[in-house]
Amino acid sequence: MKKRGLSIFFENFLKKESIFKSKDYLQSNYFPETILHREEEIEHIAGILAPTLRMEKPSNLFIYGKTGTGKTLVIKHIKDHLMRIAKEKELNINIIYLNCKLKRTADTEYRLIAQIAREFGKEIPSTGLPTDEVYRLFIDCLKKKKQIVILILDEVDQLVKKIGDEVLYNLTRLSTEIKNVEISLVGISNNMLFVDNLDPRVKSSLSEEEILFNPYNALQLQDILRQRAKQAFKKEVIGEGLIEKCAAFAARDHGDARRALELLRVAAELAERKNEIKVVIEHLDLAEEKIERDKIVDIVKSQPKQFQLALYSILLASSKNETQIFTGEIYELYKKYCSKIGLRPLTQRRISDIIAELEILGVINAKVISKGRYGRTREISLAIPFSTKPEIESILKEGLGV
DNA sequence: GTCAATTCACATGAAAGAGACCACGGTCTAGTG
DNA sequence: CTAGACCGTGGTCTCTTTCATGTGAATTGACGA
Structure with missing residues:
Protein backbone atom coordinates (compact mmCIF):
# COMPACT_ATOMS: atom_id res chain seq x y z
CA MET A 1 0.00 0.00 0.00
CA LYS A 2 2.74 2.34 0.97
CA LYS A 3 4.64 1.50 -2.13
CA ARG A 4 1.62 2.18 -4.28
CA GLY A 5 1.13 5.51 -2.64
CA LEU A 6 4.65 6.47 -3.44
CA SER A 7 4.51 5.42 -7.04
CA ILE A 8 1.29 7.31 -7.46
CA PHE A 9 3.01 10.31 -6.04
CA PHE A 10 5.85 9.99 -8.51
CA GLU A 11 3.47 9.43 -11.39
CA ASN A 12 1.50 12.45 -10.46
CA PHE A 13 4.70 14.36 -10.21
CA LEU A 14 5.57 13.41 -13.74
CA LYS A 15 2.11 14.21 -15.07
CA LYS A 16 2.09 17.54 -13.39
CA GLU A 17 3.36 20.28 -15.58
CA SER A 18 6.52 21.88 -14.38
CA ILE A 19 6.59 25.60 -14.27
CA PHE A 20 10.15 25.46 -15.46
CA LYS A 21 11.08 25.19 -19.07
CA SER A 22 14.66 24.66 -18.08
CA LYS A 23 16.05 25.43 -14.74
CA ASP A 24 19.62 25.57 -16.02
CA TYR A 25 19.27 29.19 -17.02
CA LEU A 26 18.93 30.20 -13.42
CA GLN A 27 21.84 28.20 -12.06
CA SER A 28 24.91 30.13 -11.12
CA ASN A 29 27.13 28.10 -13.40
CA TYR A 30 25.17 29.08 -16.51
CA PHE A 31 26.86 31.52 -18.82
CA PRO A 32 24.50 33.53 -20.97
CA GLU A 33 25.27 34.28 -24.59
CA THR A 34 24.71 37.96 -24.20
CA ILE A 35 25.69 39.89 -21.16
CA LEU A 36 23.43 42.77 -20.34
CA HIS A 37 24.56 46.14 -19.08
CA ARG A 38 28.22 45.40 -19.25
CA ASN A 214 29.74 49.08 -10.47
CA PRO A 215 26.86 47.23 -8.88
CA TYR A 216 23.79 46.75 -11.04
CA ASN A 217 20.93 49.01 -10.19
CA ALA A 218 17.40 47.74 -9.79
CA LEU A 219 16.43 48.42 -13.40
CA GLN A 220 19.42 46.60 -14.78
CA LEU A 221 18.74 43.69 -12.49
CA GLN A 222 15.21 43.59 -13.81
CA ASP A 223 16.49 43.28 -17.35
CA ILE A 224 18.80 40.49 -16.38
CA LEU A 225 16.11 38.64 -14.50
CA ARG A 226 13.65 39.01 -17.37
CA GLN A 227 16.15 37.73 -19.84
CA ARG A 228 16.78 34.61 -17.81
CA ALA A 229 13.21 34.13 -16.69
CA LYS A 230 12.10 34.08 -20.30
CA GLN A 231 14.39 31.17 -20.98
CA ALA A 232 13.84 29.34 -17.75
CA PHE A 233 10.09 29.50 -17.20
CA LYS A 234 7.02 28.65 -19.14
CA LYS A 235 4.77 31.48 -20.12
CA GLU A 236 2.51 33.13 -17.61
CA VAL A 237 4.28 31.62 -14.67
CA ILE A 238 5.72 34.77 -13.31
CA GLY A 239 3.34 36.69 -11.13
CA GLU A 240 2.68 40.38 -11.24
CA GLY A 241 5.51 42.52 -9.97
CA LEU A 242 7.65 39.54 -9.11
CA ILE A 243 10.66 40.48 -11.17
CA GLU A 244 10.55 44.03 -9.88
CA LYS A 245 10.41 42.91 -6.29
CA CYS A 246 13.16 40.40 -6.81
CA ALA A 247 15.40 43.02 -8.38
CA ALA A 248 14.63 45.41 -5.57
CA PHE A 249 15.60 42.82 -3.02
CA ALA A 250 18.95 42.26 -4.63
CA ALA A 251 19.60 45.89 -5.38
CA ARG A 252 19.09 46.65 -1.74
CA ASP A 253 22.18 44.78 -0.83
CA HIS A 254 24.82 45.87 -3.30
CA GLY A 255 23.21 44.83 -6.59
CA ASP A 256 24.24 41.23 -6.58
CA ALA A 257 22.88 39.60 -9.71
CA ARG A 258 23.80 36.14 -8.60
CA ARG A 259 21.72 36.58 -5.52
CA ALA A 260 18.81 37.91 -7.49
CA LEU A 261 18.83 34.87 -9.74
CA GLU A 262 19.09 32.52 -6.84
CA LEU A 263 16.19 34.21 -5.18
CA LEU A 264 14.07 33.80 -8.26
CA ARG A 265 15.00 30.17 -8.68
CA VAL A 266 14.34 29.22 -5.09
CA ALA A 267 11.05 31.09 -5.10
CA ALA A 268 9.99 29.14 -8.16
CA GLU A 269 11.07 25.87 -6.62
CA LEU A 270 9.01 26.59 -3.57
CA ALA A 271 6.01 27.41 -5.68
CA GLU A 272 6.41 24.25 -7.66
CA ARG A 273 6.70 22.13 -4.58
CA LYS A 274 3.45 23.56 -3.35
CA ASN A 275 1.79 22.63 -6.62
CA GLU A 276 1.14 26.19 -7.56
CA ILE A 277 1.18 27.32 -11.12
CA LYS A 278 2.30 30.86 -10.56
CA VAL A 279 5.22 32.29 -8.69
CA VAL A 280 4.13 35.23 -6.61
CA ILE A 281 5.68 37.67 -4.23
CA GLU A 282 4.96 35.60 -1.15
CA HIS A 283 7.21 32.93 -2.55
CA LEU A 284 9.98 35.47 -2.75
CA ASP A 285 9.78 36.20 0.93
CA LEU A 286 9.82 32.53 1.74
CA ALA A 287 12.72 32.03 -0.63
CA GLU A 288 14.75 34.72 0.99
CA GLU A 289 14.29 33.10 4.32
CA LYS A 290 15.05 29.65 3.01
CA ILE A 291 18.23 30.75 1.29
CA GLU A 292 19.46 32.37 4.42
CA ARG A 293 18.61 29.36 6.53
CA ASP A 294 20.14 26.82 4.16
CA LYS A 295 23.31 28.84 3.99
CA ILE A 296 23.74 28.89 7.72
CA VAL A 297 22.87 25.23 8.13
CA ASP A 298 25.40 24.31 5.47
CA ILE A 299 28.10 26.36 7.10
CA VAL A 300 27.44 25.00 10.56
CA LYS A 301 27.35 21.41 9.40
CA SER A 302 30.62 21.67 7.56
CA GLN A 303 32.59 23.10 10.46
CA PRO A 304 35.13 21.01 12.36
CA LYS A 305 34.31 19.93 15.88
CA GLN A 306 36.21 22.63 17.69
CA PHE A 307 34.39 25.30 15.71
CA GLN A 308 31.08 23.67 16.40
CA LEU A 309 31.76 23.52 20.09
CA ALA A 310 32.82 27.14 20.16
CA LEU A 311 29.65 28.07 18.34
CA TYR A 312 27.61 25.91 20.66
CA SER A 313 29.07 27.74 23.63
CA ILE A 314 28.12 31.03 22.07
CA LEU A 315 24.64 29.77 21.34
CA LEU A 316 24.10 28.72 24.92
CA ALA A 317 25.60 31.85 26.34
CA SER A 318 23.36 34.01 24.21
CA SER A 319 20.16 32.26 25.13
CA LYS A 320 20.96 32.21 28.80
CA ASN A 321 22.28 35.70 28.96
CA GLU A 322 20.58 38.91 27.95
CA THR A 323 23.65 41.07 28.37
CA GLN A 324 26.62 41.11 26.03
CA ILE A 325 28.90 38.13 25.75
CA PHE A 326 32.67 38.40 25.74
CA THR A 327 35.52 36.16 24.70
CA GLY A 328 36.51 35.19 28.23
CA GLU A 329 33.05 33.97 29.07
CA ILE A 330 32.86 31.90 25.92
CA TYR A 331 36.23 30.35 26.62
CA GLU A 332 35.21 29.26 30.09
CA LEU A 333 32.01 27.77 28.78
CA TYR A 334 33.87 26.11 25.96
CA LYS A 335 36.33 24.51 28.35
CA LYS A 336 33.51 23.21 30.45
CA TYR A 337 31.90 21.47 27.49
CA CYS A 338 35.23 20.13 26.35
CA SER A 339 35.65 18.14 29.52
CA LYS A 340 32.02 17.11 29.31
CA ILE A 341 32.35 15.50 25.91
CA GLY A 342 35.98 14.51 26.33
CA LEU A 343 37.59 16.84 23.82
CA ARG A 344 41.00 18.29 24.49
CA PRO A 345 40.46 22.02 24.89
CA LEU A 346 42.37 24.39 22.65
CA THR A 347 44.19 27.41 23.99
CA GLN A 348 42.47 30.73 24.27
CA ARG A 349 44.68 32.06 21.55
CA ARG A 350 43.18 29.58 19.15
CA ILE A 351 39.62 30.13 20.31
CA SER A 352 40.14 33.79 19.72
CA ASP A 353 40.98 33.01 16.11
CA ILE A 354 38.08 30.62 15.82
CA ILE A 355 35.69 33.28 17.01
CA ALA A 356 37.12 35.64 14.43
CA GLU A 357 36.64 33.01 11.74
CA LEU A 358 33.08 32.33 12.79
CA GLU A 359 32.48 36.00 12.33
CA ILE A 360 33.82 35.97 8.81
CA LEU A 361 31.53 33.05 8.06
CA GLY A 362 28.67 35.24 9.15
CA VAL A 363 27.17 33.04 11.84
CA ILE A 364 28.06 35.42 14.63
CA ASN A 365 28.79 39.08 15.07
CA ALA A 366 31.98 39.77 16.92
CA LYS A 367 33.16 43.30 17.33
CA VAL A 368 36.39 44.17 19.06
CA ILE A 369 35.61 46.69 21.75
CA SER A 370 37.53 48.24 24.55
CA LYS A 371 35.97 48.29 27.96
CA GLY A 372 38.53 50.74 29.19
CA ARG A 373 39.92 49.74 32.48
CA TYR A 374 38.25 46.36 32.05
CA GLY A 375 40.27 45.42 29.06
CA ARG A 376 39.79 44.76 25.41
CA THR A 377 37.72 41.94 24.08
CA ARG A 378 35.22 40.89 21.48
CA GLU A 379 31.59 41.60 21.95
CA ILE A 380 29.84 38.58 20.55
CA SER A 381 26.30 38.00 19.43
CA LEU A 382 24.58 35.51 17.19
CA ALA A 383 23.88 36.46 13.61
CA ILE A 384 21.44 33.63 13.18
CA PRO A 385 17.80 34.60 12.77
CA PHE A 386 15.75 33.71 15.77
CA SER A 387 13.64 31.18 13.90
CA THR A 388 16.62 29.07 12.83
CA LYS A 389 18.18 28.94 16.25
CA PRO A 390 16.55 25.71 17.45
CA GLU A 391 17.48 23.98 14.22
CA ILE A 392 21.10 25.03 14.54
CA GLU A 393 21.15 24.01 18.15
CA SER A 394 19.96 20.50 17.40
CA ILE A 395 22.44 20.15 14.54
CA LEU A 396 25.25 21.11 16.87
CA LYS A 397 24.01 18.83 19.61
CA GLU A 398 23.89 15.93 17.24
CA GLY A 399 27.28 16.68 15.72
CA LEU A 400 28.92 17.00 19.09
CA GLY A 401 27.09 14.26 20.89
CA VAL A 402 26.19 16.50 23.80
C1' DG B 1 37.90 69.89 37.00
C1' DT B 2 41.86 68.52 33.91
C1' DC B 3 45.31 65.66 32.18
C1' DA B 4 48.57 62.11 31.66
C1' DA B 5 49.75 57.63 33.39
C1' DT B 6 48.10 53.22 34.49
C1' DT B 7 45.80 49.06 33.78
C1' DC B 8 42.97 45.39 32.24
C1' DA B 9 41.62 41.53 29.17
C1' DC B 10 42.14 40.28 25.67
C1' DA B 11 43.59 41.12 20.37
C1' DT B 12 47.07 40.37 17.17
C1' DG B 13 51.70 38.67 15.30
C1' DA B 14 55.40 35.61 14.60
C1' DA B 15 57.56 31.45 14.92
C1' DA B 16 57.76 26.90 15.43
C1' DG B 17 55.94 22.02 16.24
C1' DA B 18 52.99 17.99 15.22
C1' DG B 19 50.99 15.03 12.14
C1' DA B 20 49.00 14.00 7.63
C1' DC B 21 50.07 13.52 3.00
C1' DC B 22 53.19 12.79 -0.89
C1' DA B 23 57.48 12.04 -4.29
C1' DC B 24 61.75 10.18 -4.97
C1' DG B 25 65.61 7.14 -4.74
C1' DG B 26 67.77 3.26 -2.74
C1' DT B 27 67.49 -1.43 -0.95
C1' DC B 28 65.40 -5.81 -0.33
C1' DT B 29 62.60 -9.71 -1.84
C1' DA B 30 60.41 -13.00 -4.48
C1' DG B 31 59.20 -14.61 -8.87
C1' DT B 32 60.77 -15.61 -13.58
C1' DG B 33 63.51 -17.48 -17.29
C1' DC C 1 67.38 -10.34 -13.95
C1' DT C 2 63.54 -7.58 -12.81
C1' DA C 3 59.13 -5.90 -10.94
C1' DG C 4 57.25 -4.68 -6.88
C1' DA C 5 57.37 -3.94 -1.75
C1' DC C 6 59.33 -1.33 1.63
C1' DC C 7 62.07 1.96 3.79
C1' DG C 8 64.18 6.80 4.83
C1' DT C 9 64.53 11.48 3.51
C1' DG C 10 62.79 15.67 2.37
C1' DG C 11 59.12 18.46 0.92
C1' DT C 12 54.08 20.92 1.54
C1' DC C 13 49.97 21.98 4.26
C1' DT C 14 46.85 22.55 8.05
C1' DC C 15 45.97 23.14 12.68
C1' DT C 16 47.92 24.36 17.07
C1' DT C 17 50.80 26.00 20.73
C1' DT C 18 54.10 29.19 22.67
C1' DC C 19 55.91 33.46 23.37
C1' DA C 20 55.69 38.32 22.59
C1' DT C 21 53.82 42.51 21.66
C1' DG C 22 49.92 45.72 20.91
C1' DT C 23 45.83 48.43 22.20
C1' DG C 24 41.64 51.65 23.52
C1' DA C 25 39.44 53.78 26.91
C1' DA C 26 37.79 53.62 31.97
C1' DT C 27 40.10 54.57 36.05
C1' DT C 28 43.35 56.65 38.97
C1' DG C 29 45.95 59.98 41.06
C1' DA C 30 48.65 64.19 40.77
C1' DC C 31 48.08 68.84 39.90
C1' DG C 32 46.27 73.40 39.75
C1' DA C 33 42.31 76.60 40.15
Missing part, protein backbone atom coordinates in the same frame (compact mmCIF):
# COMPACT_ATOMS: atom_id res chain seq x y z
CA GLU A 39 28.89 46.55 -22.80
CA GLU A 40 31.27 49.28 -21.77
CA GLU A 41 33.32 47.07 -19.55
CA ILE A 42 33.50 44.32 -22.14
CA GLU A 43 34.66 46.76 -24.77
CA HIS A 44 37.24 48.24 -22.46
CA ILE A 45 38.71 44.92 -21.42
CA ALA A 46 38.62 43.58 -24.94
CA GLY A 47 40.53 46.66 -26.01
CA ILE A 48 43.19 46.03 -23.44
CA LEU A 49 43.61 42.38 -24.27
CA ALA A 50 43.31 42.71 -28.04
CA PRO A 51 47.06 43.24 -28.69
CA THR A 52 47.44 39.61 -27.80
CA LEU A 53 46.15 38.73 -31.25
CA ARG A 54 49.12 40.54 -32.76
CA MET A 55 51.30 38.54 -30.42
CA GLU A 56 52.08 41.58 -28.35
CA LYS A 57 51.98 41.53 -24.60
CA PRO A 58 48.82 43.19 -23.31
CA SER A 59 48.94 45.36 -20.22
CA ASN A 60 48.38 43.84 -16.86
CA LEU A 61 44.88 44.48 -15.75
CA PHE A 62 43.11 44.80 -12.49
CA ILE A 63 39.38 44.44 -12.07
CA TYR A 64 37.45 45.43 -8.99
CA GLY A 65 33.82 45.08 -8.17
CA LYS A 66 31.52 43.65 -5.59
CA THR A 67 30.26 40.11 -5.75
CA GLY A 68 27.63 39.45 -8.37
CA THR A 69 28.56 42.37 -10.57
CA GLY A 70 29.53 40.15 -13.44
CA LYS A 71 33.32 40.34 -13.27
CA THR A 72 33.87 36.66 -13.68
CA LEU A 73 31.16 36.37 -16.28
CA VAL A 74 32.64 39.12 -18.39
CA ILE A 75 36.20 37.92 -18.20
CA LYS A 76 35.24 34.37 -19.07
CA HIS A 77 33.19 35.63 -21.94
CA ILE A 78 36.13 37.55 -23.31
CA LYS A 79 38.45 34.67 -22.70
CA ASP A 80 36.28 32.33 -24.75
CA HIS A 81 36.09 34.76 -27.65
CA LEU A 82 39.78 35.45 -27.61
CA MET A 83 40.65 31.79 -27.48
CA ARG A 84 38.32 31.01 -30.37
CA ILE A 85 39.92 33.60 -32.57
CA ALA A 86 43.38 32.56 -31.52
CA LYS A 87 42.55 29.03 -32.47
CA GLU A 88 41.23 30.06 -35.87
CA LYS A 89 44.36 32.02 -36.61
CA GLU A 90 46.52 29.39 -35.03
CA LEU A 91 48.12 31.78 -32.63
CA ASN A 92 49.98 30.52 -29.66
CA ILE A 93 47.96 32.11 -26.94
CA ASN A 94 47.10 30.63 -23.59
CA ILE A 95 44.55 32.14 -21.32
CA ILE A 96 44.28 30.54 -17.97
CA TYR A 97 41.54 31.22 -15.52
CA LEU A 98 42.09 30.34 -11.89
CA ASN A 99 39.93 30.96 -8.92
CA CYS A 100 42.26 31.51 -6.01
CA LYS A 101 39.62 31.03 -3.42
CA LEU A 102 38.90 27.41 -4.23
CA LYS A 103 40.41 25.32 -1.50
CA ARG A 104 43.00 22.81 -2.59
CA THR A 105 43.29 24.31 -6.04
CA ALA A 106 45.12 27.57 -6.00
CA ASP A 107 45.26 28.88 -2.49
CA THR A 108 48.97 28.51 -1.86
CA GLU A 109 52.04 29.35 -3.90
CA TYR A 110 52.79 25.72 -4.58
CA ARG A 111 49.26 24.88 -5.62
CA LEU A 112 48.88 27.98 -7.72
CA ILE A 113 51.99 27.31 -9.78
CA ALA A 114 51.21 23.61 -9.90
CA GLN A 115 47.71 24.34 -11.16
CA ILE A 116 48.98 26.66 -13.86
CA ALA A 117 51.53 24.09 -14.93
CA ARG A 118 48.77 21.49 -15.11
CA GLU A 119 46.89 23.75 -17.49
CA PHE A 120 49.90 23.36 -19.75
CA GLY A 121 49.49 19.62 -19.51
CA LYS A 122 52.21 18.97 -17.01
CA GLU A 123 51.59 16.34 -14.38
CA ILE A 124 52.37 17.75 -10.95
CA PRO A 125 51.80 15.85 -7.73
CA SER A 126 49.62 17.57 -5.20
CA THR A 127 52.43 17.63 -2.69
CA GLY A 128 55.91 16.32 -2.15
CA LEU A 129 57.96 18.50 -4.44
CA PRO A 130 59.88 21.60 -3.39
CA THR A 131 58.20 24.76 -4.61
CA ASP A 132 61.31 25.72 -6.58
CA GLU A 133 61.02 22.48 -8.44
CA VAL A 134 57.47 23.27 -9.42
CA TYR A 135 58.56 26.66 -10.68
CA ARG A 136 61.26 24.99 -12.72
CA LEU A 137 58.83 22.51 -14.24
CA PHE A 138 56.45 25.31 -15.05
CA ILE A 139 59.12 27.42 -16.70
CA ASP A 140 60.33 24.42 -18.64
CA CYS A 141 57.02 23.85 -20.29
CA LEU A 142 56.66 27.54 -21.03
CA LYS A 143 60.04 27.74 -22.69
CA LYS A 144 59.19 25.15 -25.30
CA LYS A 145 57.66 27.61 -27.68
CA LYS A 146 57.02 31.28 -28.23
CA GLN A 147 53.73 32.23 -26.72
CA ILE A 148 51.63 34.71 -24.85
CA VAL A 149 50.06 33.75 -21.59
CA ILE A 150 47.26 35.60 -19.92
CA LEU A 151 46.76 34.57 -16.38
CA ILE A 152 43.43 35.42 -14.86
CA LEU A 153 43.47 35.25 -11.10
CA ASP A 154 39.99 35.48 -9.68
CA GLU A 155 39.74 36.62 -6.08
CA VAL A 156 43.44 37.42 -5.84
CA ASP A 157 42.81 39.28 -2.64
CA GLN A 158 42.14 35.97 -0.93
CA LEU A 159 45.39 34.58 -2.24
CA VAL A 160 47.46 37.55 -1.20
CA LYS A 161 45.85 37.65 2.20
CA LYS A 162 46.90 34.08 2.77
CA ILE A 163 50.35 33.90 1.33
CA GLY A 164 51.50 37.44 0.62
CA ASP A 165 52.21 39.22 -2.64
CA GLU A 166 55.53 37.62 -3.44
CA VAL A 167 53.92 35.16 -5.82
CA LEU A 168 52.50 37.98 -7.87
CA TYR A 169 55.89 39.59 -8.00
CA ASN A 170 57.44 36.34 -9.15
CA LEU A 171 54.83 35.94 -11.84
CA THR A 172 55.29 39.45 -13.19
CA ARG A 173 59.02 38.92 -13.22
CA LEU A 174 58.74 35.62 -15.01
CA SER A 175 58.10 37.12 -18.42
CA THR A 176 61.25 39.20 -18.27
CA GLU A 177 63.24 36.14 -17.42
CA ILE A 178 62.02 33.82 -20.09
CA LYS A 179 62.69 34.68 -23.66
CA ASN A 180 59.86 34.20 -26.13
CA VAL A 181 57.20 34.12 -23.48
CA GLU A 182 55.08 37.02 -22.34
CA ILE A 183 52.91 36.73 -19.30
CA SER A 184 50.13 39.14 -18.48
CA LEU A 185 48.20 39.09 -15.28
CA VAL A 186 44.56 39.86 -14.87
CA GLY A 187 43.65 40.23 -11.23
CA ILE A 188 40.07 40.19 -10.04
CA SER A 189 39.10 41.28 -6.60
CA ASN A 190 35.99 42.37 -4.80
CA ASN A 191 37.93 44.39 -2.34
CA MET A 192 38.74 47.84 -3.64
CA LEU A 193 41.29 48.58 -0.99
CA PHE A 194 43.22 45.50 -1.86
CA VAL A 195 45.79 47.05 -4.18
CA ASP A 196 46.79 49.64 -1.66
CA ASN A 197 48.27 47.02 0.63
CA LEU A 198 50.41 45.52 -2.08
CA ASP A 199 54.12 45.83 -2.38
CA PRO A 200 54.68 48.98 -4.48
CA ARG A 201 56.56 47.03 -7.13
CA VAL A 202 53.70 44.61 -7.55
CA LYS A 203 51.17 47.35 -7.33
CA SER A 204 52.60 49.39 -10.16
CA SER A 205 52.99 46.46 -12.48
CA LEU A 206 49.74 44.72 -11.70
CA SER A 207 47.53 47.73 -12.05
CA GLU A 208 48.77 49.12 -15.32
CA GLU A 209 45.10 49.24 -16.18
CA GLU A 210 42.21 49.25 -13.77
CA ILE A 211 38.54 48.73 -14.29
CA LEU A 212 35.78 49.14 -11.79
CA PHE A 213 32.55 47.17 -12.03
